[in-house]
Amino acid sequence: MSTKEKSAKPKAPRKRAASAKNVAPVPASLAEPQLTPPQELAPVAALEPPAIPPSHPLPEPEPFPIPFEEPVSLTPRAPVLTTAPAPVPVAPATEFDRAEAAAQFIFSKTPARPKIALVLGSGLGAFADEFSAATKIPYASIPHFPRSTAIGHAGQLVIGHVEDVSVAGMQGRVHLYEGYSVHEVAFPMRVFARMGVKAVILTNAAGGIKREFVQGRLIVIKDHINLQGANPLSGPNDARFGPRFPDMTIAYDRRFREMTVGQGNRQGMGLYEGVYAALPGPSYETPAEIRYLRTIGADLVGMSTVPEVIAARHSGIRVLGISCVTNAAAGILDQPLDHNEVLETAERVKTQFIALLRTVIPRIAAEIA
Numbered sequence: 001m002s003t004k005e006k007s008a009k010p011k012a013p014r015k016r017a018a019s020a021k022n023v024a025p026v027p028a029s030l031a032e033p034q035l036t037p038p039q040e041l042a043p044v045a046a047l048e049p050p051a052i053p054p055s056h057p058l059p060e061p062e063p064f065p066i067p068f069e070e071p072v073s074l075t076p077r078a079p080v081l082t083t084a085p086a087p088v089p090v091a092p093a094t095e096f097d098r099a100e101a102a103a104q105f106i107f108s109k110t111p112a113r114p115k116i117a118l119v120l121g122s123g124l125g126a127f128a129d130e131f132s133a134a135t136k137i138p139y140a141s142i143p144h145f146p147r148s149t150a151i152g153h154a155g156q157l158v159i160g161h162v163e164d165v166s167v168a169g170m171q172g173r174v175h176l177y178e179g180y181s182v183h184e185v186a187f188p189m190r191v192f193a194r195m196g197v198k199a200v201i202l203t204n205a206a207g208g209i210k211r212e213f214v215q216g217r218l219i220v221i222k223d224h225i226n227l228q229g230a231n232p233l234s235g236p237n238d239a240r241f242g243p244r245f246p247d248m249t250i251a252y253d254r255r256f257r258e259m260t261v262g263q264g265n266r267q268g269m270g271l272y273e274g275v276y277a278a279l280p281g282p283s284y285e286t287p288a289e290i291r292y293l294r295t296i297g298a299d300l301v302g303m304s305t306v307p308e309v310i311a312a313r314h315s316g317i318r319v320l321g322i323s324c325v326t327n328a329a330a331g332i333l334d335q336p337l338d339h340n341e342v343l344e345t346a347e348r349v350k351t352q353f354i355a356l357l358r359t360v361i362p363r364i365a366a367e368i369a
Contacts, residue, residue, distance in 0.1 A: 095183065095190060096238050098144040102187075103194035105143050106168075110135040110159045114166040116364060117197045118357075119188070119308060121204035122152040122339075123346025124324065125171035127354050131160025139172075145191070146184045148172035152343050163358060165365045168197065175304055176228060177282035185304075186232035186311035193241065193315035198368040199256070200312050201320045201357070205342050206300040207285070207329035209293055210274060213300065215328060216349050218356065220260050221252050221321030222273040224306050225298055228280045232311045242314035251309050256320040256364060263359045269352060274299030276323060278306035284337045290329045301329055318368065320360070324349055 092098045107113070112135070120127055128134075137157045139145045148155035153172025160167065170188060174180045192200060206219070213219055237244040257273060264271030277293050279285060281303035285293070293301055300323050312319050326345040327337055346353075 092144075094238065095187070096194075096240050099187065099190035099194045101143045102145055102191045105141075106137060106157065106159070106191070106195065109137055112159050112161075112166045112168075113196065114159060114168040115196065115198045115368060116165060116167045116201070116361060117192045117195075117199075118167060118169040118201045119173050119203065119305075120169060120171055121173065121202075121304065121324075122150070123205060123326070123343045124203050124350070124353060125152070125154050125169075126350055127357060128158040128160075128169035128171045130354065131158055131162060131167065131169060134158050134160035142191075144187070146174040146180055146187060148174055149178050150175060151339065152346070163362045165361050167361065168192070168195070173304060173308070175282075176230065176280045176307075177303060182228070182230035182232045182234070182307050186307040189308050189311035189315065189317065190241065192312070193317060197317060199253075199318045199320070199364050200308075201322065201360075201364070202305050202308055202312075203322045203324065203353075204276075204302050204305050205326040205346055206276065206302040206323040207290075207327050207337070208299075208325040208332065209277075209290055209301055209329045210299040211332065213272065213274060213325045215325055216345055217272070217325045218264065218269060218349065218353060219272055219274045219300060219323045219325060220257050220264075221276045221300070221305075221323055222257060223252065223275045224309065224321075225275060225277040225293075225296065226306045226310075228278050228306060230280075230307070232307045233314055242316065246310075246314045248310070248313060251313055251319060252321050253318040255367060256318065256360075259363050259367070260320060260322070260356070260360050263363070264356055267352075267355060267359070269356065274323070276300045276302060276305065276321065279303060285330050287330050290332070293329075300325070320364065322353075322356075324353060 092101055112133075118127070135158070137159070139147045139155045139157065142157065145157075150172070155172050158169045158171060160169075173188070174185055176182065176185060189200065202221075208214060208217070233246070261271045261273065275298050277296075277298035277300065279289075279301060285301055290301070302323065305321060309319050309321065324346055326342040330337060
């Protein structure tokens with residue numbers, strides 16, 4: 001035996017493949033599924049929604065929110081301004097500055113520079129309609145100027161001429177009872193002072209306390225009693241208007257009074273002088289109040305004029321006051337008081353009143369020249 005034969009190990013005997021007879025069957029659960037060729041499915045009928053009775057309508061679907069998009073414009077846009085907005089105008093801080101602004105506005109409307117001004121009270125404003133070469137400026141357009149709300153007050157400033165004399169006439173005034181402060185009531189006098197006015201004629205409708213002062217009579221005011229409980233000089237004093245404590249000994253110019261009474265008597269009017277008492281209003285006085293006013297020396301009673309007189313005298317403006325007795329004061333006659341009676345009486349004496357002013361104004365102009 002050769003060496004190779006000795007070293008070779010014996011080989012294991014080969015196993016024979018199992019025959020079909022000796023293999024156990026595979027359980028059905030483990031058998032691979034048999035695939036069948038696909039079959040065509042029968043068509044499914046379309047499903048119809050269930051019928052809903054008419055009494056139960058379907059709710060409207062909510063709109064789906066669509067984001068806003070600015071429409072495209074074919075026109076060029078205006079350039080965006082980057083500058084700051086214009087500042088809001090601020091009213092002048094002091095009464096003096098407000099009066100100056102109002103005066104300059106009035107001067108911008110007319111070349112006239114009147115030295116005489118008039119305040120025409122209830123029902124007496126028709127005189128300003130007779131000014132020649134007139135310029136009419138509503139109070140509402142004058143900066144800081146108060147506006148009239150009382151019946152019989154037109155509320156406009158008329159600048160024109162009377163017998164060749166340049167004048168400024170107020171058709172109506174404002175009162176405390178309209179809700180204005182005493183400083184606002186007297187503000188027109190401040191404006192006149194800044195305009196260079198030297199004399200002012202203040203007229204009003206008044207109730208007659210003195211029995212001789214019957215309805216329709218014109219009375220020249222020689223003094224007044226301030227019962228309004230207010231003074232236009234209260235508060236800080238502006239020395240540019242006048243002194244802190246102005247003298248009121250002769251509030252109503254003596255020379256003006258003499259000229260007016262003389263002219264009235266020449267025209268057959270029989271003018272008198274009297275003391276005017278100012279109450280705040282708007283209610284008329286009671287008979288007891290009239291008895292009190294008579295006791296303290298009042299001949300006439302009204303609801304205006306006194307604040308204007310005080311402010312005018314504070315600024316050195318000379319004053320003439322004329323009252324038209326439009327009704328007897330309460331308790332003088334056994335009848336109620338009515339503002340319509342005031343207006344009717346003023347209309348009745350209008351011709352006489354205008355005739356008096358036409359003769360007095362040129363003489364006052366000569367006095368202040």
